[in-house]
Amino acid sequence: MKKRLxxxxxxxxxxxxxxxxxxxxxxxxxxxxxxxxxxxxxxxxETTAGEGTDTSVASECSLExxxxxxxxxxxxxxxxxxxxxxxxAAQVMVDQINAAGGVGGLPVEYTVKDVQGDPAATQRAAxxxxxxxxxAIIGPxxxxxxxxxxxxxAGKAPVVFMATTDPSLADPSRGAFLTSFSDKSQSxxxxxxxxxxxxxxxxxxxxxxxxxxxxxxxxFTTVFTEGGGEVLGDYAYSLADxxxxxxxxxxxxxxxxxxxxxxxxxxxxxxxxxxxxxxAGLGDIVVMGVDGFDATVVWxxxxxxxxxxxxxxxxPQDTNNVEQFLADAAEAGAQIxxxxxxxxxxxxxxxxxxxxxxxxxxxxxxxxxxxxxxEDLEVTTGSVTYKDRNGVPDKDVVILTVEGGAxxxxxxxRPTNVPD
Amino acid sequence: xxxxxxxxxxxxxxxxxxxxxxxxxxxxxxxMHLVNFAHGELITVGAYTSYFFxxxxxxxxxxxxxxxGAAVLASVAMEFVAxxxxxxxxxxxxxxxxxxxxxxxxxxxxxxVSPKQRxxxxxxxxxxxxxxxxxxxxxxxIVTIGVTIATLAITALVFKRxxxxxxxxxxxEDFDAARLMGTRANRVISGAFAFAxxxxxxxxxxxxxxxxxxxxxxxxxxxxxxxxxxxxxxLGSFTGAIVGGVVLGLLExxxxxxxxxxxxxxxxxxxxxxxxxxxxxxxxxPDGIFKVSHAERV
Numbered sequence: 001m002k003k004r005l006x007x008x009x010x011x012x013x014x015x016x017x018x019x020x021x022x023x024x025x026x027x028x029x030x031x032x033x034x035x036x037x038x039x040x041x042x043x044x045x046e047t048t049a050g051e052g053t054d055t056s057v058a059s060e061c062s063l064e065x066x067x068x069x070x071x072x073x074x075x076x077x078x079x080x081x082x083x084x085x086x087x088x089a090a091q092v093m094v095d096q097i098n099a100a101g102g103v104g105g106l107p108v109e110y111t112v113k114d115v116q117g118d119p120a121a122t123q124r125a126a127x128x129x130x131x132x133x134x135x136a137i138i139g140p141x142x143x144x145x146x147x148x149x150x151x152x153x154a155g156k157a158p159v160v161f162m163a164t165t166d167p168s169l170a171d172p173s174r175g176a177f178l179t180s181f182s183d184k185s186q187s188x189x190x191x192x193x194x195x196x197x198x199x200x201x202x203x204x205x206x207x208x209x210x211x212x213x214x215x216x217x218x219x220f221t222t223v224f225t226e227g228g229g230e231v232l233g234d235y236a237y238s239l240a241d242x243x244x245x246x247x248x249x250x251x252x253x254x255x256x257x258x259x260x261x262x263x264x265x266x267x268x269x270x271x272x273x274x275x276x277x278x279x280a281g282l283g284d285i286v287v288m289g290v291d292g293f294d295a296t297v298v299w300x301x302x303x304x305x306x307x308x309x310x311x312x313x314x315x316p317q318d319t320n321n322v323e324q325f326l327a328d329a330a331e332a333g334a335q336i337x338x339x340x341x342x343x344x345x346x347x348x349x350x351x352x353x354x355x356x357x358x359x360x361x362x363x364x365x366x367x368x369x370x371x372x373x374x375e376d377l378e379v380t381t382g383s384v385t386y387k388d389r390n391g392v393p394d395k396d397v398v399i400l401t402v403e404g405g406a407x408x409x410x411x412x413x414r415p416t417n418v419p420d
Numbered sequence: 421x422x423x424x425x426x427x428x429x430x431x432x433x434x435x436x437x438x439x440x441x442x443x444x445x446x447x448x449x450x451x452m453h454l455v456n457f458a459h460g461e462l463i464t465v466g467a468y469t470s471y472f473f474x475x476x477x478x479x480x481x482x483x484x485x486x487x488x489g490a491a492v493l494a495s496v497a498m499e500f501v502a503x504x505x506x507x508x509x510x511x512x513x514x515x516x517x518x519x520x521x522x523x524x525x526x527x528x529x530x531x532x533v534s535p536k537q538r539x540x541x542x543x544x545x546x547x548x549x550x551x552x553x554x555x556x557x558x559x560x561x562i563v564t565i566g567v568t569i570a571t572l573a574i575t576a577l578v579f580k581r582x583x584x585x586x587x588x589x590x591x592x593e594d595f596d597a598a599r600l601m602g603t604r605a606n607r608v609i610s611g612a613f614a615f616a617x618x619x620x621x622x623x624x625x626x627x628x629x630x631x632x633x634x635x636x637x638x639x640x641x642x643x644x645x646x647x648x649x650x651x652x653x654x655l656g657s658f659t660g661a662i663v664g665g666v667v668l669g670l671l672e673x674x675x676x677x678x679x680x681x682x683x684x685x686x687x688x689x690x691x692x693x694x695x696x697x698x699x700x701x702x703x704x705x706p707d708g709i710f711k712v713s714h715a716e717r718v
Contacts, residue, residue, distance in 0.1 A: 076527065078637070080535030208688050236676060236687040240641035242631045245430045245558055246677050249423065267537060268633035272547075279547040280556070300539040337536060 061360035063104025068111070068362070069094065069352055070134035070157075072125050072149055074141060076116040081295060081338070082141045082163035086345035087112045088334040089325075090138060090162075093349040093380075096328065103353045104360060110349075115140050119148040126152035135362040136352045138162050138345070139176075143169055143211075150176055158355070158368040162348045163341055165291060166211065170391030175368040177391045179348045179384075183212065186290045186311035187219035187262075188415035189397035193309065194260050194288060195227040202231050203251055205263035205273070209239040216264035216290050222419045224262075232258050241269065248276045251285075262288045267296035274304045294340055298402065305402045312398045313340040314381035315409045321380045347379040382412075425555050427677040428670065433561035435669020436568035440623040441646030442653065442661035443575065444616035450592030450656045451612045452507065454514040458498060458521035460643025462617055465494040465525075466624030467634035468533060474540035480629070487628065488621030495617025496610055507609070522640070529636035542632040564626045571622050572662060575615075579658070584611050592656060652698065654708030663709055671697060 071090055073083035091110055098107040111132060113125035122145040129137055134157055139146050141163035150169070153159055158175040167182040194202065202224055204217035221231045232254055235247040251258065265273060270293065277285060286307065289298065293310035316323035322343045329336050336342035354377050355370035356362055374386040384393040396412040441459065448456045466487035470478065473486055502521055506513050548559045579585035590598040591608045599605055627642065649668045653660025671694045679686040679693065 076530065076535075080530060084535055206688070208691075214688075234688075236690055238691050240645065242627060243430060243434055243561075245561070246427060246673055249426055249556070250677070250680075253423070268539065268631040271539075271633075272631055275542075275547040276558075279549050279558070296537060297539075337534070 061104045061357055063106050063356065063360065063362060065362055066106040066109050067103045067136070067353065067356045068109040068132070068134045069136050069138065069349060070129035070132065071110070071112045071138040072115050072122060072129060072140055072145075073112050073138075074117050074145060075112075075114040079115075079117050079141045079145070079163075082341040085334075085336040085338050086138075086162050086341045086348075089329060089336050089342035089345035090349050092325070092329040092332050092334050093346040095332065097349070097353055103356050108349075108353065115145050115149070117142075117145060119145055122148050123152040125149075130156055135356070135364065136160070136367055138348045138352075139164070139169070142166075150174055155364065155368075157364045158352070158371055160348045160351055160371070162344050167392055168211075172368065172372045172391045175364065177351075177371055177386065178393065179344050179351065180291075180313055180393075181395055181397055182392045182418075183215050183264075183290070184219045184419050185392070185415055186397050187216045188223045188418045189399065189413055190262060190288050190290065190309070190311055191220045191223035191227060191229070192415050192417065193399050193411075193413070194224060194262070194286075195229055197286075199259040199286065200229045201256060201258045202229060202260040202262055203254075203258040204231060204234045205237055205244075205247060205261065205265060206234055207237050207239055207265075212292070213239070213264045217262060219419050220262045223415070223417050226417060232256055237265070237269075239269075242272060244269075244273045244276050248273075248280045248282065251277075252280050252282060257282075258285055260286050260288055264290050264292055266292040267298055267300065270296070270298050270308075271301035271304065274301060274308070278304060291340065294400065294407070295338060297338075299405055299407055302405055306404065308402045309410065310400055312400045312407070314343045315339070315398050315400060315407070317409060319412075320382050325380050343380045347381055347384070350379040351377065351384070422555050423677065426557070427673050429557055429561050429565075431670035431673035432666060433558075433564045433669070434672060435649075435666035436564050437623050437626050437642075437665075438645050438649040438668050439662045439665025440568055440571060440619050440626075441642060442649035442665045443572075443658060444619040444623075445646055445650045446653070446656055446658055446661040447588070447612050447616045447619070449650070450658075451588060451595065451609055452503065452514065453511055454503065454518065455647060455650075455655070456616075457515070457518040457643060457647075458525065459518075459616065459620060459646065460639030460641075461498075461522055461525040462491040462494055462620035463624040463627060463639040463642055464529065464634065464636065466491050466621055467628055467638060468529065468538070470628055470632070471533075471538045471540050471634045478540075480541075480543045484622075484625045487625050488618060491621030491624055492614050492617035495613045495620065499610055499613040503613075504606070504609075507605075522643075525639075526636045529634075533634075533636075535636060537633050537635040539633045543629055546629050560626075560630055563629075567622065567626060571619065575619070575658070578615070584608075588612050588615075648698065652701065652708055654710035657708070657710035660708055660710035667709075668694070668698075 071087050073087040075083055094108050094110040102108055113129055115122040115125045126149050137153060137157050137159045139149055139159045139161040143166050146161055146164060146169045150159060155175050160177045160179050161169050162179045165180050165183045167184060170176055170178045204221060206217040207213035217234060224231060235250055237247060274287060277283060289310040291311050291313060294312040298305050298308055314320060314322050325346050351371060354374060355367045359366040359370035372386055376383050376385055382396050384395045386393050396414060398412045399410040400407045401410050445456060445459050448454055469486050469490035470483055498521060502517050506517050546560045549556045579589055587603045587608045591603060645668060649664035650661045652667055653664030675690040675693045676687050679690055
């Protein structure tokens with residue numbers, strides 16, 4: 001037995017010695033995935049159910065049957081990061097609307113079906129929702145489940161995709177809308193922000209593993225170069241990579257050094273990239289990202305993430321109702337770990353409620369038309385307009401930075417040069 | 421030349437981790453004819469063990485012992501709870517069982533911890549660099565290569581010099597004959613799972629030092645690469661697993677570094693090129709680099 005233990009002990013000792021440089025003082029502590037919500041203070045406006053929805057119109061409308069909202073939520077595998085908090089947040093918003101009198105004088109009904117990240121399960125869930133008589137559906141975050149959902153629903157109910165930024169899922173002719181801005185908008189915003197800060201030389205890191213990781217750098221490059229900047233190179237990575245030495249060495253060897261590195265990468269890869277850039281003496285490069293930085297809590301990387309800029313869907317401020325909604329959700333016992341997806345889910349319910357109110361109907365075609373004509377609708381994250389937007393709302397892209405290990409508001413903007 | 425040396429060292433670092441995982445897969449395949457698709461979950465177990473201990477004041481001074489210990493326990497438990505009961509079933513049943521464990525593992529972490537990523541601290545020196553003759557090396561690459569070499573040396577020692585190792589090798593060649601010679605099946609298989617857990621634990625330490633975060637499906641990508649490495653080397657061959665891991669790591673980094681020199685933007689196709697090379701390789705040598713002959717039960 002001793003002989004068997006000796007080898008294991010030797011390697012363990014080797015690893016311990018390897019690790020004995022001590023823990024990183026600057027790194028975040030375990031469980032540091034806490035969201036900005038935990039660090040914000042109260043003080044939002046007193047929002048109740050119908051404030052985002054137009055209650056004055058609601059009082060004039062009297063529905064014959066209640067608005068039934070179904071959430072085709074991806075509660076397993078990859079999609080749960082958005083749909084677990086999202087499905088709870090939607091329930092909170094439905095409860096708030098009902099507490100304020102419902103829609104068209106009737107309480108909104110709400111049900112959740114798990115699509116399990118699987119196209120076939122998505123189609124089953126979609127059919128079950130239709131069989132349950134839902135009038136509108138909140139869709140899952142990725143195209144691999146979103147597209148089959150649309151195929152099954154086939155216009156029998158409007159679908160609003162709460163978390164996705166993939167513009168290919170938006171198609172009003174099929175009753176499909178995004179709740180969030182698109183990848184084109186957020187990348188354009190970051191490019192315009194970079195140019196506005198005076199940066200003219202950038203590099204991008206992209207991955208062909210998903211259109212999110214390749215499309216965003218492409219859109220950034222388009223807007224950045226059209227705005228007078230120069231993208232010195234695009235470097236490929238894979239979502240399975242844990243080492244970016246090759247890319248960092250390539251960037252370091254460039255004759256002309258970039259001021260900005262833009263990527264749609266997510267944690268923990270982002271942390272590794274930041275650490276390796278810093279270790280290679282490239283710590284001065286400003287790293288910019290998109291909403292994946294927010295969704296995967298880039299600030300949990302600790303001090304190394306300070307100075308990073310990224311696009312986000314919202315941030316609690318006096319100008320929106322996010323803080324109040326989160327407080328209400330917490331009081332209701334909902335576990336909303338990520339602000340953005342909690343708030344976007346609340347937006348989704350408010351958009352559907354507003355459409356039912358304006359159309360004074362729960363007929364799918366009437367709801368779709370009403371959503372498609374919404375203008376300056378006040379929702380939890382701010383105001384959204386769907387009219388003449390082809391299913392992707394016109395709304396603010398919030399730019400955040402990391403300061404002292406926490407996200408901080410920089411500005412909210414609507415990019416002027418969004419790629420076609 | 422500088423670029424080539426840096427790239428080769430990067431590739432050896434990545435390939436070393438693949439090799440450790442591939443060796444565990446080959447070990448289990450040797451004794452059970454099972455490609456264990458739940459092997460990657462041992463990395464996840466190590467990650468959540470780290471997360472749990474760091475929540476309660478953990479330190480990297482002793483974390484490798486905790487990670488390796490947890491991986492060994494999980495691997496043995498996996499065999500005892502699931503595979504022992506289907507040991508004599510068809511390879512397809514074994515394969516399905518391993519998939520079931522993998523999915524169950526994902527679901528359990530999602531339900532009882534969170535579907536979201538959980539971060540914890542890393543050792544402070546991991547990304548430090550040093551220079552030799554104008555060539556920059558990352559400390560972690562050197563540590564990874566060093567620890568892998570030490571682990572492989574120990575593995576060789578165990579399998580050549582200990583009764584357990586000899587029993588496992590005998591079982592890998594002909595389990596029935598080994599049993600007739602007095603080898604205890606339960607002990608050999610449990611021991612093989614424990615050793616595979618140990619190898620996965622060492623790999624998990626190296627992975628987690630670089631990317632200190634836990635999430636339910638984090639083992640899947642590593643598992644895929646490890647299976648490919650094991651198949652390149654020749655499933656069941658210990659030497660083949662190591663060679664396969666290193667070859668895969670080098671292929672990945674070399675294509676990423678040098679494809680852009682062939683044509684701009686070609687680095688986007690580096691993964692595709694790697695798999696194309698592997699596909700062509702299998703056409704030429706379908707049994708992998710080291711062909712392994714097993715006695716088949718009839």
